[in-house]
Every structure is written in C-alpha cells, then in structure tokens.
Amino acid sequence: MASIIGVETLQHTNGTTAATIASTGVVTFAKPQPPLVGSPVALSGLSNKTFTGIPAGTNRFTVVLDDVSGPTSGYLKLQLGTASGLETGTNYLVNDSNGTAGNSFAGYGNGTANDFRLTAWTNDTANMSGTITFTHLGGNKWMMGSHLISRAYSAYFISLTGQVNLSAECTQVKVFPATGNFDAGNVNLLLG
Numbered sequence: 221m222a223s224i225i226g227v228e229t230l231q232h233t234n235g236t237t238a239a240t241i242a243s244t245g246v247v248t249f250a251k252p253q254p255p256l257v258g259s260p261v262a263l264s265g266l267s268n269k270t271f272t273g274i275p276a277g278t279n280r281f282t283v284v285l286d287d288v289s290g291p292t293s294g295y296l297k298l299q300l301g302t303a304s305g306l307e308t309g310t311n312y313l314v315n316d317s318n319g320t321a322g323n324s325f326a327g328y329g330n331g332t333a334n335d336f337r338l339t340a341w342t343n344d345t346a347n348m349s350g351t352i353t354f355t356h357l358g359g360n361k362w363m364m365g366s367h368l369i370s371r372a373y374s375a376y377f378i379s380l381t382g383q384v385n386l387s388a389e390c391t392q393v394k395v396f397p398a399t400g401n402f403d404a405g406n407v408n409l410l411l412g
Contacts, residue, residue: 260406263288268396270306271409276389279356281411283395285368287347288405290397296348297396298336300362302388308334314382336364336382337398346370347405352380354393360386 231237239249261269274281283298290296299306310332338348350368357363361383368378395407 260408263402263405263407265401267401268394269407270392270394272392274391281354283352284408284410285348285350286406287349289347289403291400291403295398296338297398299394300384300386300390301392302386303391306394307386310334312336312382312384338380346372360388362390
C-alpha cells in the first residue's frame with residue numbers, strides 16, 4: 221500500500237522553506253545563497269585586509285570590492301595563504317588587461333610575481349568595484365578571474381586573471397595596495 225502525505229511546502233523548524241510542490245507535482249528546491257563572511261569592511265586608512273579562516277574543503281570564494289581606492293601608484297594586489305601564512309613566492313601567474321567598448325584591448329603585467337596585481341590602474345581616482353573569484357582546480361592549485369569596473373573610467377572593462385600553486389590548503393586571502401593605505405571603499409568575502 222502506498223502512503224500519501226499531503227503537503228505543499230517542506231520547511232525547516234526555523235520556518236525557512238526547503239522545497240515547494242506544485243499541484244502538477246513539480247518540486248522546486250530552495251537555492252541557498254553563498255554566505256558572506258561578515259559585514260563589508262571599510263578600507264579607508266587600512267594597509268590591508270586579510271580574511272582568515274576559509275573553511276577546509278572550500279572550492280570557490282569571491283572577494284567583493286565596492287569603490288576600493290588605494291593611494292596614487294598604489295595599485296590593487298591580492299595574495300592567498302595557508303595555515304602557515306601568506307604565499308609570497310614567485311609562483312603567481314598573472315595577466316592584467318583592460319579594454320574599451322570600442323574593442324581595443326591592452327595587456328599589462330603578464331608573467332610571474334609574488335601576488336596577483338592590477339598594475340595598469342594606479343590612479344587613486346580609479347576606484348574599483350566588482351568581484352574577484354578564486355576557484356580550486358585540485359591539489360593546492362587555484363585559478364583567479366575577475367569582473368571589475370571603475371566609475372571614473374566607465375568606458376573600460378578591467379580584467380585580472382591568474383593562477384597560483386599553494387604549498388598547502390588555502391585558508392586566507394589578503395587584499396592590499398602596492399604602497400601605503402587604502403583611501404576609500406569596502407571589501408567583503410563570499411564563500412561558495
């Protein structure tokens with residue numbers, strides 16, 4: 221004998237919906253949003269922001285930038301790290317590029333370095349907004365890609381891509397200007 225349970229919604233005891241069942245029998249599952257690590261961090265006056273405690277087994281995380289500005293000649297840099305500290309060897313493969321709506325495209329900073337860096341964007345009015353996503357490729361290898369804009373240079377798209385092989389599992393990411401302190405902006409970390 222078959223059992224029939226007459227429900228339209230499956231909920232957790234805290235009231236959040238896990239799934240709904242339409243009268244046609246179609247089941248729709250709730251899609252959890254990846255968690256932000258915390259509230260956005262104001263960068264003005266800081267020399268860096270390091271997000272630590274990236275959970276073991278994380279396969280993707282995103283640094284979220286909102287109008288981030290460094291001092292003049294203080295282009296944006298990022299480093300990944302392990303439980304032992306930040307990786308500072310020259311094992312970062314970096315490509316920093318930009319272009320305009322007219323399809324011109326210029327490459328900068330191709331090669332290896334001790335961090336990921338946006339070397340073409342040194343003017344402190346070039347506040348950066350967007351996302352920089354790190355994806356685990358297996359082992360301790362991470363790929364990085366970005367979608368960035370600058371309100372002051374709205375005709376440009378900005379691309380930063382790269383890859384790094386860490387010495388162990390990734391547990392932290394550091395965001396910092398090449399020199400001095402940040403002038404403005406917020407940063408946050410999105411897990412998942």
